[in-house]
Amino acid sequence: MRPLESAEARAASRPIFEKIYGDYNRRIYVSPDPLQFLYGYESAADREVVGLIASALAYGRVAQILRSVRRVLEALGEHPAExxxxxxxxxxxxxxxxxxHRFTDCASICGFLGAIGGALRxxxxxxxxxxxxWRGDIYGAMENFAGAMNAYAGCENSFLLPRPSKGSACKRMALYLRWMVRHxxxxxxxxxxxxxxDLIVPLDTHLFNIASTLGLCSLKSANGRAAAEITENFRELCAEDPVKYDFSLTRYGxxxxxxxxxxxxxxxxxxxR
Structure with a gap:
């Protein structure tokens, strides 16, 4: 891991990030990625439902993720929200x-779908x-969202929606928010x-290793604290959109x-250099 770079050094690197964003933040580079499922829905109401399902199942091998998401969406028809x-x-x-789907069985996914239905009603x-x-704090809103969804599902905690209070980077929920908030x-x-x-980076091991090597993280684990640190360092580069570079950077590898x-x-x- 490289030592954390100074704010001045990070700021001087913005043209490099902008070049990578310009080259690779394109739809042709999405597949294979569960994000691709959202493009088939014109309605924001359907897209937010599809996005939550796709992001919640975004763990494990990508081929398995795509198969699992596709099967759930086929069961819900053309208008999953309704x-x-x-x-x-x-x-x-x-x-x-x-x-x-790995740790998620039929009962778990159906409880999750039931929670979505309850929230929509x-x-x-x-x-x-x-x-x-929402009280101006993304972490508090994420915690409330996960707690409410778990309550609809009839459980205290769910692997499909981790809670920031547990120290998790909450990568999949952060990913969902990126999909839904950015355009x-x-x-x-x-x-x-x-x-x-207000967004935070969807931090997994892949992005953590990239960020650490580029001097954007001083911590040793891809946890909630690391996600916050990396986000703050990206905020110095692009205060209005700190997760802007996430997609293009993670295409590498x-x-x-x-x-x-x-x-x-x-x-x-x-x-x-």
Whole structure:
């Protein structure tokens, strides 16, 4: 791990990040990624439901993630928000009999879908549920959202929606918020009341290793504290949109034609090293 760089050094690196963003923050670089499922829904109401399902299942091997998300969405039909709002658990439980995605079985995913339906019936949208816990603090709103969804599902804690209070980076919920709040060539947006400036990076081991090597993180674990530190360092580069560079940076090492070594080479060349 490299030592944490100074604010001045990070600021001088912004042109490199902007070049990477301009080159790779494009829809052609999305697949294979569960984000691709959101593009098939014009309605923000459906997109927020699909996004929550796709992000919650975004753990494990990507091929398995895509298969699992596709199976759930096929069970919900063309308009998943309306379907879950009006359907009882027994209806989709029958369609999803035998479902398994690593730690998530049929009972777990159906409880999660039931929670989405409950939230939609009470609040009208997942965005309004999220905003019900908004006090200007993204972590507090995430905690409230996870707690409310778990209550709808009839459980205290759920692997599908980790809580910031447990120390987790909450990568999948942060990813969901990025998809729903930001709007550019990659992130489709749909939520209008939260600013991209308030988001935190969706931190997993891959981004943690990249950020650590680039001198953007001083910690040794990809936890909630590391996510906060990396976000603050990106905020110095782009205060209005600190997660702007997340997608383009993480293409390196995910897409076969884009290696992490290539990223580091571009980084050093761009800084004249």
């Amino acid at each position: 379907y879950l709002k009006r359907s009882g658990r027994g209806e989709y439980e029958e369609k999803l009999a035998g479902f398994v 009470e609040y009208g949208s997942l965005e309004k549920l999220f905003l019900s816990g 550019d060539d990659v992130d489709p947006g749909g939520w209008r009341e939260i600013s991209p400036a 995910i897409r076969e034609e884009m290696t992490v070594e290539e990223l580091f080479e571009k980084w050093h060349c761009g800084r004249g």
